Amino acid sequence: MASPVSPTRNHAADRRRPGAVSIREVAQRAGVSIATVSRTVNRIPSVNPELARRVWQAIDEVGYLPNTQARALVSGRSRMLGLIVSEITNPFFPELVQEFENLAVAQGYEVFIGSTNYDPVRTESLIRRMLQRSVDGVAVMTFGIEEDLVQKLVEREFPLVFVDAGPDLPNIRVLKVDYGEGIRQGVQHLAALGHRSIAFITGPLYMRSAVARRDAFVKSMAEIGLTAPAEHIVEGTHTMEGGIAGMERLLALTELPTAVMCSNDMTAIGVLHALFRTTHKVPEEISVVGFDDIHLAQFALPPLTTVQMSCKDLAAAAVEGLRAGIEPDHSRAATKQWRIPTRLVVRQSTAFPRGTLPALMQNALRVPRSGGVK
Amino acid sequence: MASPVSPTRNHAADRRRPGAVSIREVAQRAGVSIATVSRTVNRIPSVNPELARRVWQAIDEVGYLPNTQARALVSGRSRMLGLIVSEITNPFFPELVQEFENLAVAQGYEVFIGSTNYDPVRTESLIRRMLQRSVDGVAVMTFGIEEDLVQKLVEREFPLVFVDAGPDLPNIRVLKVDYGEGIRQGVQHLAALGHRSIAFITGPLYMRSAVARRDAFVKSMAEIGLTAPAEHIVEGTHTMEGGIAGMERLLALTELPTAVMCSNDMTAIGVLHALFRTTHKVPEEISVVGFDDIHLAQFALPPLTTVQMSCKDLAAAAVEGLRAGIEPDHSRAATKQWRIPTRLVVRQSTAFPRGTLPALMQNALRVPRSGGVK
DNA sequence: AGAGTTCGGGGAAACGATTACCAGAAATAC
DNA sequence: GTATTTCTGGTAATCGTTTCCCCGAACTCT
Structure with missing residues (x-):
């Protein structure tokens, strides 16, 4: 028969990036099945500690990183949070985004940021993109009235967080700014x-x-x-x-x-x-x-x-509100409103x-360097 | 005994969000195979126009949105671009992010934004996250020297774009700001x-x-x-x-x-x-x-x-540079450097x-040539 | 008309994970 | 010592796509 047969099919495996390792390589190297590797990675307590050690070592040696897409595909959860803001170029929002991202990442979520730029067409496309990437929940931090625009998210029962007001539905939480x-x-x-x-x-x-x-x-x-x-x-x-x-x-x-x-x-x-x-x-x-x-x-x-208006508070409430909607046994799953203080x-x-008398005292606040004011 | 048999297995399908439709439903409704639906969606020219019409109609009727994760899993391409900036709260960057995002989305890409905050630990975690989400390429717009930090990306031959300078490798493009x-x-x-x-x-x-x-x-x-x-x-x-x-x-x-x-x-x-x-x-x-x-x-x-320094130019060059690295037959695949003008x-x-007066009177006054020409 | 060529579309095998189910081994009960 | 339970880890089904392979129908050409 012919020599060792070059693979005729051009599968994704061939397109894999150099250095990318799958769970199979880890399993082989550790001498266990892929199921055990998966269980180890997900810290299922039933795996034998000795096997777990071997698995972790193999993971370390080959530099294995679980493929998030595959994970999301089977688990139905992408571990991505949508964050919709009005305009990323308005300096208020980057501060919010930053805080939100820090908190989300700390909880193992990625953030899908999008800005509406006050454009309904753009907003609709944004929401479609979020749906396609199947985010686990969306924080709508536009401070506007976008309920009709996010209708698709509401229908599909996505966990949502709104600011100021939103529909009263089980999966929706509202951040009430005082x-x-x-x-x-x-x-x-x-x-x-x-x-x-x-x-x-x-x-x-x-x-x-x-x-x-x-x-x-x-x-x-x-x-x-x-x-x-x-x-x-x-x-x-x-x-x-x-x-x-x-x-x-x-x-x-x-x-x-x-x-x-x-x-x-x-x-x-x-x-x-x-x-x-x-x-x-x-x-x-x-x-x-x-x-x-x-x-x-x-x-x-x-x-x-x-x-x-503390955007730390706002971001923290948004992330917690989403988690409450996503993770079935979150401690504050029942909380529907979160108050945000101002001062x-x-x-x-x-x-x-x-023209008032105390104006004299103002001079004490700012001392001209020399000479008078023009 | 319990009523009509609850499904014993708890599969991802059961966890699917209400309203989420898969390619199978479309195929069934249009009376074709899922392969044909896929080909239609991807605009493969060989599908019979009449079938295509039926497929599009079915897609429209059931509100089908292709699942990006599954697509990415099999194709090996996530259609996500990484964008690494220094600090999202520095107003320069949101402007860049905005432009970058607009262009990327117009080309069918999503953007994975991350900021280093000048912290190597944070940067490393950011890159790991990008690897896990298997971005198709990364624009490193920190204006800094991060080559060692992005080493992992370089090793794995990711298409990369740097500003000012970067390693001279086939997949790497550099934006030279003048x-x-x-x-x-x-x-x-x-x-x-x-x-x-x-x-x-x-x-x-x-x-x-x-x-x-x-x-x-x-x-x-x-x-x-x-x-x-x-x-x-x-x-x-x-x-x-x-x-x-x-x-x-x-x-x-x-x-x-x-x-x-x-x-x-x-x-x-x-x-x-x-x-x-x-x-x-x-x-x-x-x-x-x-x-x-x-x-x-x-x-x-x-x-x-x-x-x-036009961040429009910068963003455009970054997106094009990445596309040149990702898409095998991009028109500027060979271009390695992109010049960014300033004015x-x-x-x-x-x-x-x-101490000087407007030009017409300058001659009459002393001009403090401090030190003059040495 | 029969043989070769296109051509379009369906079936099924991936992609890389999670997890239900089950098979043995070990532990316990009698 | 055998029967039963507990436990651990492997096998395989599955998620929603893309795409290879192949089959049958429609052409083309003698």
Whole structure:
């Protein structure tokens, strides 16, 4: 018969990357069956310790890494978590992504990140991609109203985590951010300094969280007997550009407010920019408050007083919420809501209103190097 | 006795998510074999158009989505690209990630993002995770020297893309950023304004790109007959904190430079912050130039003059470079190096040196040629 | 018309894991 | 000493695809 027969079929095995080892090689080397290797790797207690030792040694020697795809295929679980954010380029989200990823990886999950860019078409494609990769659950951290868009995930009973609100279904958990408390602290801080005329630049009002923040502002103002006139509440976009545009609208008013609160830090940074362009001094002439407390906030000029929403807390709750939905005997499987606190962080973008007596004391805060201010 | 026989075995099929459909259901519904469905989905031209039509219709009716894991398992290709960045929280990277992702998705790839956070242990684990998920290739966009860390990828002959430099192997492509041209433009811009005393805050010098940027600065200075004294070149960290620290060291000098160039924009933002704290005016008293041109740069106070390195170009080259390595008949399979251009973007953080007046009056005034040409 | 060629599509073998089931060996019971 | 139970580890089925191989039908050519 012919010489040792070259394999005629071109199977995946031939395409395997050099150095890639399968469970079979380990089994052969350790002199056991592949079942035993699998059991050893998955730490099934019934394997003989001596065999286990041999298996681990073989694994080490050949550099075996279990193939996640194969594992996922048979187990029906991919150990991947989807994380949907609005825009990865908005500095708030990378911080969240980072925390989320750290926690997920610590629990043995991989993260499938995607951003909607506020585009329904893109979002739909994103969800299809997540379905195809069969993620185990998805955290929808867009702070928006995407329930119709994630309908496919809901139908298929994926464990889901939403922020602020979501359908009340067994597999769905909601992270309730306490916008009220932090914003109240912000308003009261400004009021305590003597501000009465406080404007608010919102986020895009199709976002649930933007509405919630605005409402929290109005409510906090009312609590201390203040009402902002309609023209002092302007809609922004949660971007620097939106902050600039919003501030420009406020600057065009006959009566300029003495303080501006913003629905997020990016907006506040835009506001600072607009005020810089028009040579208004912050905080001497106008105070500015942000929301989120992104890392950048402390490096704004001046460093931004802002309401902190801990993205560590948010990420931790998201991961735990997903795990609770995925792992049948998770300790908090029954928890349906997770509260996320907020609090004020005072920096240097807030001060007494312009033209008030304590203004003298402001000079103590910033000492001009030499000469006077121009 | 129990009612109609519950299935005794607990197979993955039982764990399948509601609504998940496999190729078999499609085949049955269309009245063809699964092979034909597969061929249709993969657009193999040999299938009868009439059958194909029936298959597509069935796919549509049952909402079939091919399972990527199974596909990857048999084909040996996961259609996932690894993307390794230094720190996702550094605003430069999200912009890169975004572009990379858009391009990759357009080509039918998914992106596996990971950040090293400059931690070798974390990096190693990241690479192990990428190996397990069997990515098709990896773009190492850390701008650092990670060759030893990605050794495992090199050994296994993964298609790789590096920035600046990498081993000369068949599967490896290198993106050569032209640091020289942009930095030269920056130096000449400052010199044209009349600056002679220009400092430079580097990135961390274990990063290849940080060294390259510094060298480009020194070279550009030399070209126009200037040499920066040693104390005018201080090492930073490519972060805002590093920019602050670096600027503080410069401020402590007896002879303050009239302009500061920075190895990246984050450093420059830190510098602006440090100058603000010490009430130095930018650009009246000191000019500042950044590098990268991140989105934030135009919102700095004042808007930052900077050297643009297009992360669109970078991302495009990375994706194409990987595809060239992965897809056997890619048009640019032979290309080993991809040049990334840079160019100066002038905004408002640069001006005439302090103590000089605009050009028309300069002749009348003393121009401090500190040291002159040696 | 018969013999050779295409050609399209179905059956079945992979891919690399997990795990139900079962066969022996060892341990225990009588 | 035999019968029964317990235990351990191997065999094989399975996940959802891709793709090789082959069979039968339809052509082509003399």
